[in-house]
Amino acid sequence: MTREPDILCIGSVLWDVIGRSASAMRQGSDVPGRITRLPGGVAMNIAMTLVRFGLTPALLTAVGRDGEGDELIAACTARGMITDTVYRSDDLPTDVYMAVEGANGLIAAIADAHSLEAAGAKILAPLSDGRLATPQAPFGGLVALDGNLTLTLLSEIARSPLLAQADLRVAPASPGKAERLTPFVQAGRGTLYVNLEEAGLLCQTDFDNSRDAAAGLLKRGAARVLVTDGGSDATEGRRDGLLTQTPPQVLVTRVTGAGDTFMAAHIAADAGGAPPEDALNKALLAAATYVSGETAL
Numbered sequence: 001m002t003r004e005p006d007i008l009c010i011g012s013v014l015w016d017v018i019g020r021s022a023s024a025m026r027q028g029s030d031v032p033g034r035i036t037r038l039p040g041g042v043a044m045n046i047a048m049t050l051v052r053f054g055l056t057p058a059l060l061t062a063v064g065r066d067g068e069g070d071e072l073i074a075a076c077t078a079r080g081m082i083t084d085t086v087y088r089s090d091d092l093p094t095d096v097y098m099a100v101e102g103a104n105g106l107i108a109a110i111a112d113a114h115s116l117e118a119a120g121a122k123i124l125a126p127l128s129d130g131r132l133a134t135p136q137a138p139f140g141g142l143v144a145l146d147g148n149l150t151l152t153l154l155s156e157i158a159r160s161p162l163l164a165q166a167d168l169r170v171a172p173a174s175p176g177k178a179e180r181l182t183p184f185v186q187a188g189r190g191t192l193y194v195n196l197e198e199a200g201l202l203c204q205t206d207f208d209n210s211r212d213a214a215a216g217l218l219k220r221g222a223a224r225v226l227v228t229d230g231g232s233d234a235t236e237g238r239r240d241g242l243l244t245q246t247p248p249q250v251l252v253t254r255v256t257g258a259g260d261t262f263m264a265a266h267i268a269a270d271a272g273g274a275p276p277e278d279a280l281n282k283a284l285l286a287a288a289t290y291v292s293g294e295t296a297l
């Protein structure tokens with residue numbers, strides 16, 4: 001390891017292929033527009049945002065030994081991330097996410113994270129082979145983990161002695177994969193960062209507000225949760241109580257990425273020793289500034 005990471009980002013690092021059109025779209029639309037390719041995947045998005053907050057992340061993911069993989073690793077390195085912890089596969093292709101956005105918002109998206117899923121526990125090798133830690137001296141620092149891993153691997157991580165000392169911060173990959181975080185609720189492990197919808201999916205119910213959702217997750221066994229709800233109140237839930245704050249009112253120009261910004265800002269403030277009120281306040285402020293379009297992605 002050439003540099004020491006401040007945090008490990010475990011999960012999906014892939015290429016986002018996004019088609020955008022100024023037209024309103026529906027099923028079967030065939031319209032002119034722009035198609036771009038940029039680094040994505042939840043772990044990558046969190047890592048990019050952590051870099052903005054001054055942290056150095058190391059990536060634990062699977063990337064193919066193909067041209068797309070080489071370019072992706074170069075893009076991560078250029079952003080200051082540690083990549084010698086990435087599992088490079090000879091036979092698995094680099095994963096891709098594809099989305100179509102019209103004037104009326106996201107039309108549809110497909111996340112092809114099959115290589116990450118197929119690689120399984122191989123991506124965790126640096127936690128036991130001495131690159132980051134060994135079974136005798138397990139990793140005890142910060143870890144941001146995303147819900148793109150299989151339920152089997154996430155269940156193993158929630159109970160693994162290799163991460164038992166780590167400060168785990170867990171984010172779902174999409175509402176469709178929210179239930180994959182159940183092992184962390186059941187094992188009472190880590191800090192979960194979820195929005196209101198994802199909290200409801202994890203508790204198999206609908207919540208009216210973040211405070212009820214945080215209380216519901218704690219009741220099911222979660223150790224610590226942060227529940228956001230767009231422009232409405234966000235709540236931190238811990239076993240010793242609930243803390244609710246209202247986000248600043250801003251004019252919204254973009255929303256995708258708000259959750260990652262909230263999470264990264266909260267981790268940075270929390271890890272820097274800020275008291276809970278300050279950490280939540282800083283995260284809400286950073287996310288509000290982000291959605292109002294005042295910061296670069």
Ligand SMILES: Nc1ncnc2c1ncn2[C@@H]1O[C@H](COP(=O)(O)OP(=O)(O)OP(=O)(O)O)[C@@H](O)[C@H]1O
Binds near residue numbers: 249
């Ligand atoms: N309309 C808004 N006004 C002010 N702040 C907002 C607004 N929407 C989002 N935010 C900020 O972003 C945080 C996260 O938003 P949200 O609950 O929508 O997360 P998310 O659904 O995970 O986001 P993403 O779109 O990235 O998936 C909120 O707690 C808030 O701080």
Ligand SMILES: O=c1[nH]cc([C@@H]2O[C@H](CO)[C@@H](O)[C@H]2O)c(=O)[nH]1
Binds near residue numbers: 042
């Ligand atoms: O299942 C998934 N859906 C979406 C993402 C990522 O989230 C972003 C879109 O919300 C985008 O970067 C995509 O790669 C993912 O990693 N897995």
